[in-house]
Amino acid sequence: MESIKVVSPSSVANVSCxxxxxxxxxxxxxxxxxxxxxxIPGLRILKINGADISTKIEKNVAGIAAKSYLKKYPSRFGxxxxxxxxxxxxxxxxxxxxxxVAAVYGINYLLERNIKKIxxxxxxxxxxxxxxxxxxxxxxxPTMFGGFxxxxxxxxxxILKLPYPNDIYITIIHxxxxxxxxxxxxxxxxxxxxxxxxxxxxxxxxxxxxxxxxNYELISRCLVxxxxxxxxxxxxxxxxxxxxxxxxxGALGCGISGSGPSxxxxxxxxxxxxxxxxxxxxxxSNNKIKFKTFISxxxxxxxxxxxx
Amino acid sequence: MESIKVVSPSSVANVSCxxxxxxxxxxxxxxxxxxxxxxIPGLRILKINGADISTKIEKNVAGIAAKSYLKKYPSRFGxxxxxxxxxxxxxxxxxxxxxxVAAVYGINYLLERNIKKIxxxxxxxxxxxxxxxxxxxxxxxPTMFGGFxxxxxxxxxxILKLPYPNDIYITIIHxxxxxxxxxxxxxxxxxxxxxxxxxxxxxxxxxxxxxxxxNYELISRCLVxxxxxxxxxxxxxxxxxxxxxxxxxGALGCGISGSGPSxxxxxxxxxxxxxxxxxxxxxxSNNKIKFKTFISxxxxxxxxxxxx
Numbered sequence: 001m002e003s004i005k006v007v008s009p010s011s012v013a014n015v016s017c018x019x020x021x022x023x024x025x026x027x028x029x030x031x032x033x034x035x036x037x038x039x040i041p042g043l044r045i046l047k048i049n050g051a052d053i054s055t056k057i058e059k060n061v062a063g064i065a066a067k068s069y070l071k072k073y074p075s076r077f078g079x080x081x082x083x084x085x086x087x088x089x090x091x092x093x094x095x096x097x098x099x100x101v102a103a104v105y106g107i108n109y110l111l112e113r114n115i116k117k118i119x120x121x122x123x124x125x126x127x128x129x130x131x132x133x134x135x136x137x138x139x140x141x142p143t144m145f146g147g148f149x150x151x152x153x154x155x156x157x158x159i160l161k162l163p164y165p166n167d168i169y170i171t172i173i174h175x176x177x178x179x180x181x182x183x184x185x186x187x188x189x190x191x192x193x194x195x196x197x198x199x200x201x202x203x204x205x206x207x208x209x210x211x212x213x214x215n216y217e218l219i220s221r222c223l224v225x226x227x228x229x230x231x232x233x234x235x236x237x238x239x240x241x242x243x244x245x246x247x248x249x250g251a252l253g254c255g256i257s258g259s260g261p262s263x264x265x266x267x268x269x270x271x272x273x274x275x276x277x278x279x280x281x282x283x284x285s286n287n288k289i290k291f292k293t294f295i296s297x298x299x300x301x302x303x304x305x306x307x308x
Numbered sequence: 309m310e311s312i313k314v315v316s317p318s319s320v321a322n323v324s325c326x327x328x329x330x331x332x333x334x335x336x337x338x339x340x341x342x343x344x345x346x347x348i349p350g351l352r353i354l355k356i357n358g359a360d361i362s363t364k365i366e367k368n369v370a371g372i373a374a375k376s377y378l379k380k381y382p383s384r385f386g387x388x389x390x391x392x393x394x395x396x397x398x399x400x401x402x403x404x405x406x407x408x409v410a411a412v413y414g415i416n417y418l419l420e421r422n423i424k425k426i427x428x429x430x431x432x433x434x435x436x437x438x439x440x441x442x443x444x445x446x447x448x449x450p451t452m453f454g455g456f457x458x459x460x461x462x463x464x465x466x467i468l469k470l471p472y473p474n475d476i477y478i479t480i481i482h483x484x485x486x487x488x489x490x491x492x493x494x495x496x497x498x499x500x501x502x503x504x505x506x507x508x509x510x511x512x513x514x515x516x517x518x519x520x521x522x523n524y525e526l527i528s529r530c531l532v533x534x535x536x537x538x539x540x541x542x543x544x545x546x547x548x549x550x551x552x553x554x555x556x557x558g559a560l561g562c563g564i565s566g567s568g569p570s571x572x573x574x575x576x577x578x579x580x581x582x583x584x585x586x587x588x589x590x591x592x593s594n595n596k597i598k599f600k601t602f603i604s605x606x607x608x609x610x611x612x613x614x615x616x
Contacts, residue, residue, distance in 0.1 A: 198329060212520040
C-alpha cells in the first residue's frame with residue numbers, strides 16, 4: 001500500500017447527562033484524509049481544503065496526533081497528508097477529534113500494523129488536547145469506534161461501546177458563531193451541589209438502562225443535563241427556544257453538542273428528526289446568524305478506509 | 309383474610325457510585341410483621357420483638373407508613389400489628405425501610421386491594437422520612453421490588469429494576485456502633501468538584517452497563533465511590549482495612565452500606581464471599597467493638613407474604 005484515503009466521522013459529545021463521558025458517532029459528515037508514504041522521512045501536510053488552519057505539523061491537530069503515534073511506533077517512511085476538512089472547526093461536532101483520529105488511524109492502516117483501535121486512542125487524544133486544551137476522549141471515542149460510547153476511564157483506556165435502539169436519528173443545528181474557549185473551560189472549575197449530582201447520576205443510570213433495553217420513553221426522560229447546560233445555554237442564541245421546539249416536535253431530548261454552539265436533538269424515527277430540523281430552521285431564520293442543519297443516523301463503524 | 313404475616317427484607321443502599329439512587333435487596337434477614345384486621349377502627353402496634361422502639365403509631369416507622377397509606381386508601385377495619393424486628397435499627401441495612409414496606413404492603417395485601425407496589429412506595433417513604441429525616445427510596449425500592457434497583461426519580465415514581473449476574477453474593481459486616489445522624493446529613497450539603505462528578509457518572513454508567521452485560525470485571529472496576537466514601541469512612545473503625553481485605557480476598561468491590569456503619573462487599577460466587585467474611589472477622593476481632601457478619605444472595609422478590 002502506497003497511499004490511503006480515510007473518512008473520519010463527526011460526533012456529538014457531552015450527551016446530556018453524560019458530560020465528558022458520553023459520545024455519539026454521526027453518519028452525516030466526516031473529515032477526509034489522503035495519506036501517502038514517502039521515501040523522505042518526516043510528516044508533511046501538503047494541503048488543507050475546507051478550513052483555514054495551519055499546515056505546520058506542530059500547529060495542526062492531525063499533525064500533532066500523527067507525530068505522537070510515530071514517536072511511539074517509529075517508521076522508516078515519511079508521510080504526506082492532504083486534508084479535506086468537512087467537519088466545521090469550532091462547531092462542537094468533534095472537528096479536531098475527526099482530524100486526529102483520521103491521521104492516527106490512517107497512518108497505522110497504511111503501515112499495515114496490527115495495532116488495535118484502543119491503542120491508537122491516546123495519540124489521537126494528544127491532538128485533541130492541543131485543540132481543546134484538555135485531554136478528553138468523548139469525541140475521539142465515537143469517531144474511532146463508531147456508535148454510542150462511554151469513556152469510563154481514559155487513563156486506563158476503559159472505553160465502552162453501548163448498544164442503542166436502531167431507530168434513533170440525530171438532528172443538528174450549527175449556528176455559525178464562535179464560542180470563547182475560556183467560557184467553556186470555566187465549567188470544569190465549577191462545584192456542583194449534591195442534589196444535582198444525585199439527579200445527574202440517576203439520569204445517566206436510567207439512560208444506560210434505556211439504551212440496553214430499547215426503552216425510548218426511559219431514554220427520553222433521562223436526556224437531561226442538570227449541571228452544565230445552564231452555564232452553556234446562555235452562549236448560544238435561542239437555545240431554550242430551539243430545545244422547546246424540538247421537544248414539542250416529538251424529540252426524545254435535546255442538548256448542547258460538545259461545548260457548542262451546535263445543538264443536537266435525538267428522535268425516534270427519521271420523520272420526527274426531520275420535523276425537529278424544520279422547527280430549528282423556522283426559529284433560527286428569525287435572527288441574522290448563519291446556520292446549518294442536518295439529520296443523521298448513528299454511525300456504528302467510526303473511522304474507515306474509503307480508498308487505497 | 310383476617311390476618312397476614314409478611315417478611316420484608318433488609319437492603320444495601322448507596323451502592324458505591326450510586327449514592328442515593330442504587331439499592332440491593334438482601335436475602336438474609338427481614339423484618340416480620342403480623343397484621344390482623346380488627347373491628348375496632350384505628351391502628352395499634354401491640355408488640356415489638358427484637359428492638360427497643362416505640363409502639364406509638366406517630367413515633368413508629370411502620371405506624372407512620374401505615375397511617376399514610378390508610379389516609380389515601382381508607383378502610384372500615386382497624387389493624388393490630390406485631391413486629392418482629394430482625395433488621396438491626398441503625399445498622400445501615402435498611403431497617404426502617406423494612407418496617408415501612410412491611411406495614412404498607414401487608415395492610416394492602418390483607419385488604420385484597422388491587423394497588424400496585426409502585427403506588428405503595430410513597431407511603432413507605434413517609435415512614436422512612438420520619439426515621440432518616442429525608443424522603444428517599446433507595447432502601448424502600450429494593451425492599452419493595454427485590455433485586456437491584458435504581459431510583460431514577462422519586463417524585464414521578466420512576467424506579468427501575470436492573471438485571472444482574474446470577475452469581476453475585478454480598479458479604480456484610482455490621483459493627484455495632486452508632487453513627488450520628490447529624491454527621492450523615494452533612495453530606496447532602498457538600499459541593500462536589502466537576503472532576504469527581506465526571507468520575508462518578510463514568511463509574512455509574514459502567515456499572516449499569518456491566519450489570520446488563522454480565523461483565524464482572526467491568527462491575528468491579530466501577531464499584532467505586534468518588535464523592536461520599538471519604539466523608540463517611542472516618543466514622544467507621546477500620547473501614548479502609550476492611551475494604552482492602554475484601555479486595556485482596558477477591559471481592560468485586562466494597563463500600564459503606566447506606567449511611568453505615570455496615571459495610572458491604574460484592575463478590576462473584578459464594579466461596580469468595582465467604583473468604584471476604586472471614587477476612588472481615590479476622591480484622592474486626594482485633595478491636596473491642598461487637599460486630600455481626602453474614603453473606604447473602606440478592607433477593608429478587610422483595611417483600612412477601614409468608615402466612616395468611
